[in-house]
Amino acid sequence: MHAYARYLSSLRFRHLGVEDIIAAHARRKGSVWNTIPPRQYWRNMKRTLLVADEVAARLGSSVQVVTSAYRSPAYNARCRGAMPNSFHKQNYALDLQFHASPYTVARVARSVREEGKFRGGVGRYSGFTHIDTRGYNADW
Helix, strand or coil: CHHHHHHHHHCCCCCCCHHHHHHCCCCEECCEECCCCCHHHHHHHHHHHHHHHHHHHHHCCCEEEEEECCCCHHHHHHCCCCCCCCCCCCCCEEEEEECECHHHHHHHHHHHHHCCCCCCEEEECCCCEEEECCCCCEEC
16 A cells, blocks of 8 residues: 555645545445555556646645545445446546535536546536546546
């Protein structure tokens, strides 16, 4: 875990806390605990984290909570509504809460995407916003 924390720290986010990202992995669904991502997936999250940091900067607010980041296959299977091929399983996706409505967060994320800063998904839910860097645009 210390190596993963050092890797995340090296990315030098302005509005994301390394502890918040790691805390998103320390969750349990029933008897299944999530884990930090395997080392080969660490770099997959870099672009998504940079996008989230940019969204936070434009909102003038740090991320309140990272509700979900990497999900192990077993953990993902326990998440209500999770897709079997979820981009969380490949460490490309974040579910985030800001001190702003999910509608506002999604609007800002889509604006960042329209500027060509990433290609990926932006999903608006009642309590959080999903952002991923899957390589093609999708909205919901």
